[in-house]
Amino acid sequence: MGSDGDLVAARFARGSRCFAVWIDGGVGGYGWLSTGPEWIGELQLEIRPRAGEAYIWNCATVDEHRRKGIFRSLLVGISQIARNEGLKRLWIGSVAIPAEKVVEPSGFKPAIRFTSLTFGGLHLMRVTPASDTALAAEAMSRVGTNAGLRLHPSRVRRH
Numbered sequence: 290m291g292s293d294g295d296l297v298a299a300r301f302a303r304g305s306r307c308f309a310v311w312i313d314g315g316v317g318g319y320g321w322l323s324t325g326p327e328w329i330g331e332l333q334l335e336i337r338p339r340a341g342e343a344y345i346w347n348c349a350t351v352d353e354h355r356r357k358g359i360f361r362s363l364l365v366g367i368s369q370i371a372r373n374e375g376l377k378r379l380w381i382g383s384v385a386i387p388a389e390k391v392v393e394p395s396g397f398k399p400a401i402r403f404t405s406l407t408f409g410g411l412h413l414m415r416v417t418p419a420s421d422t423a424l425a426a427e428a429m430s431r432v433g434t435n436a437g438l439r440l441h442p443s444r445v446r447r448h
Contacts, residue, residue: 293347296447308367310359318359320348322367322379328448329382332403333412333441334432341377342431350388361391368396380431400428401436412443 300307300321309319324343326335336344345367350359364381371379381397383389393399399419406413416436418425429435 293447300448308363308370310362310366312354312359316351317354317357318348318350318363320363320367321346322371324376328446329432330446330448332382332405332414332432333407333444333446334434336380336382336432338378338380338431341375343371343376343379345379345381356387358391360388361395364391364395364397380428398424400424401432407443410443412439412441414439 297307303323304325305321305323305327307319307321310317322343322345324338326337327344327346328335329346338344345364348360348363350357368379379397380400381392382403383392398421400421401419402417404415404417414434415438416429416434418429418436425436
């Protein structure tokens with residue numbers, strides 16, 4: 290869990306679940322699934338999934354296992370378990386990293402795009418809806434924001 294290791298107990302206590310991909314007896318990657326509110330640190334927003342929904346977050350691949358399909362396996366596995374448990378929609382945020390290219394082929398559809406910058410104690414964010422305007426509206430309601438530019442004081446919160 291890297292620098293977030295001290296947060297694991299609190300995450301489990303609030304009902305979040307951690308999934309891992311095991312390789313040769315060790316963790317190759319992991320990710321979290323929450324049906325309750327979660328802080329999205331990069332965006333400085335809180336997501337609030339509705340009943341029947343969940344949020345996949347804080348996914349990571351151990352350095353030595355990068356570019357082996359770990360992230361895709363994790364997304365597919367979490368998605369299958371969520372469907373089997375009756376969840377109808379999963380939300381996931383992604384950042385511009387090489388692994389991001391597996392999000393859509395794993396069954397996810399873009400809803401909104403964020404561009405953000407934190408500087409001098411301020412957080413600037415542009416919110417752009419994807420082409421599916423109904424899905425974008427639902428996504429924006431889950432994170433409590435609207436399309437356009439926002440500027441507010443930067444908020445740091447560990448979760």
